[in-house]
Amino acid sequence: MAIQIHDTLAGKKREFVPLEPGQVRFYACGPTVYDHAHVGHARSYVVWDVVVRHLRARGYQVKYVRNFTDVDDKIIKRANERGEDPIALADFYARAFDEDMAALGNGPPDVAPRVSGHLPQIVALIERLVARGFAYAPGNGDVYYAVRKFPEYGRLAKRNLDDLLSGARVDPGEAKRDPLDFALWKGAKPGEPAWDSPWGRGRPGWHIECSAMSAAHLGEPIDLHGGGKDLVFPHHTNEIAQSVAAGGEGELRAEGYSRYWMHHGFVEIDDQKMSKSLGNFFTVRDVLAKFDPEAVRVFLLNTHYRNPINYSDAVLVEAEKRLVYLYETLQKADALGAGAPAGEGAADGDLVEACRAALDDDFNTAAVLGLLADAFTAANALADKKGKKTPEDRARLARFARDARLAGHELGIVQRPPAAALAALRDRAAARRGVDQALVARRLEERAAARKAKDFARSDAIRDELLALGVALMDGPQGTTWKVE
Structure with missing residues (x-):
């Protein structure tokens, strides 16, 4: 095209x-x-x-x-x-x-x-x-x-x-x-x-x-x-x-x-x-002191370039949450698809070419983000599917991870290692919410000890205490991680 x-x-x-x-x-x-x-x-x-x-x-x-x-x-x-x-x-x-x-x-x-x-x-x-x-x-x-x-x-x-x-x-x-x-x-x-x-x-x-x-x-x-x-x-x-x-x-x-x-x-x-002459502007530096740069990028590309967009802190918070979802999905796909032959074939619906076709149409970045959202939703569902993953499932996830990054490159998004991106996003959100990360670390240690001692009431109480502070815990095979809700 x-x-x-x-x-x-x-x-x-x-x-x-x-x-x-x-x-x-x-x-x-x-x-x-x-x-x-x-x-x-x-x-x-x-x-x-x-x-x-x-x-x-x-x-x-x-x-x-x-x-x-x-x-x-x-x-x-x-x-x-x-x-x-x-x-x-x-x-x-x-x-x-x-x-x-x-x-x-x-x-x-x-x-x-x-x-x-x-x-x-x-x-x-x-x-x-x-x-x-x-x-x-x-x-x-x-x-x-x-x-x-x-x-x-x-x-x-x-x-x-x-x-x-x-x-x-x-x-x-x-x-x-x-x-x-x-x-x-x-x-x-x-x-x-x-x-x-x-x-x-x-x-x-x-x-x-x-x-x-x-x-x-x-x-x-x-x-x-x-x-x-x-x-x-x-x-x-x-x-x-x-x-x-x-x-x-x-x-x-x-x-x-x-x-x-x-x-x-x-x-x-x-x-x-937004302009300096009207005095209603936020500098890039001020915004990046509070929000992840990639989230700012997602916000700016979520509307077609010819249309106006309305800035607020709330939309950047949502952009960060969206990025967390994308990187969590990539992290799952990387883990489950590790070693699987991604091959030269296309991912479902040929994601890369579909995204490029959207950009061919007057650089429609909003459409690309929509296509990526659908692909990430499908990949997340596959990754979370109960039961052992078949070789075909693992190959699909490997292809998805490859093609999502290829499509994301043209927007300048989802290019970081997922673990590093998720840590950076969590740190930004924690700083904005005033979450004491040292306190969270201590409570996680206490909770791990309680679980080991089978004191599940104490474990649940710690979870509830942290949730009241805006911190959600995720238990997994590699241990417990957390994020800011």
């Missing part, structure tokens, strides 16, 4: 056909690094990580570029408030961002360019736009893009110039010819970083940065561009106008920059977009 992508520009799903067979050039807009990443950022880059994983699983060679915006008004404002150098501040948060993404299980991009390292490319791109009549320098150190020169401006956002004009304005100090025009270069101001240019010292505008960095590392045009829905306008709209106008001769069509556009929905708090 061919991969289908809902292309924002077309407004519908389209079969994915890259410019060069077998090669994918993918650019995702990266963070503006003036603070720690929040859960909304986590959603974005978990989604793009799955896109890259799946494209590679389908045999494509993917070059994934995700930038850092380290020259921006917000960075300058924060640095000035703290009395710090803006580039140094941005570097600190860029490194913190990389740590957060690695903790979430995201693979690194192939290239992570920074604006501060691409000033020559940005200046050259602006020069081309000026030379071709799409940009102008009014003489005050600024350079603006002339929006009305680009006939398809607003097509990505499905908005026309009249609609856009109603919300446009010229701020004090700006020398725009038209309220719709936007800054490509901003003349130097006191307290701001600045670089040399043909128009005087200054710094780039936000939109030109991504056009220059994507061209520098992927060439033009590219196959796939991703970002949040909030970037459709003005950021991606302006990227298209800049890149197509600067790209050379030919028809000025929006498709001339990226063949496909993907935009994900927001993470919301009480049905409002």
Whole structure:
């Protein structure tokens, strides 16, 4: 089955056909690094990580570029408030961002360019736009893009110039010819970083940065561009106008920059977009201090990427419980299927291919999690079936364990050794509930002694005491284990 992508520009799903067979050039807009990443950022880059994983699983060679915006008004404002150098501040948060993404299980991009390292490319791109009549320098150190020169401006956002004009304005100090025009270069101001240019010292505008960095590392045009829905306008709209106008001769069509556009929905708090500007955000670090990173990943992938999702601690608790079930099932399957010939055959219903087919359909991660849930339920039932397991049962469980991990790899889940994952999940839950693990260990020793002495009343009393603390005991052939309910 061919991969289908809902292309924002077309407004519908389209079969994915890259410019060069077998090669994918993918650019995702990266963070503006003036603070720690929040859960909304986590959603974005978990989604793009799955896109890259799946494209590679389908045999494509993917070059994934995700930038850092380290020259921006917000960075300058924060640095000035703290009395710090803006580039140094941005570097600190860029490194913190990389740590957060690695903790979430995201693979690194192939290239992570920074604006501060691409000033020559940005200046050259602006020069081309000026030379071709799409940009102008009014003489005050600024350079603006002339929006009305680009006939398809607003097509990505499905908005026309009249609609856009109603919300446009010229701020004090700006020398725009038209309220719709936007800054490509901003003349130097006191307290701001600045670089040399043909128009005087200054710094780039936000939109030109991504056009220059994507061209520098992927060439033009590219196959796939991703970002949040909030970037459709003005950021991606302006990227298209800049890149197509600067790209050379030919028809000025929006498709001339990226063949496909993907935009994900927001993470919301009480049905409002999670954002730093609204102050209703949770940083990745704060969340990971309480919850298992893989549980965060499961939560983010449990809704189709184009739809909004509502964040709460309660949904992450449920995601952790779901992971416990998955890893407990894998642990049983590993034990019962040990040594059985998994063979080359497919597991029941060809789990891996079914999951890949769901991802082929516009990266439907929620459908994949549903397929995995069914497979884990069936495997758990087989593992818990009374009586001795037949060779066929053991082979089915071995195949399940193999294929569940293969399918999970494309989502970045169920890749840890089950015992280690279950211990980590238990520790997180115990910390949140305030469970004293040393106390639990002492009570388990006391219970083991009571059972050995056949004092079953004492054994049951200890079980009940721990259950009242939120601790459930599981007795098995290898002894007693526990988990937080």
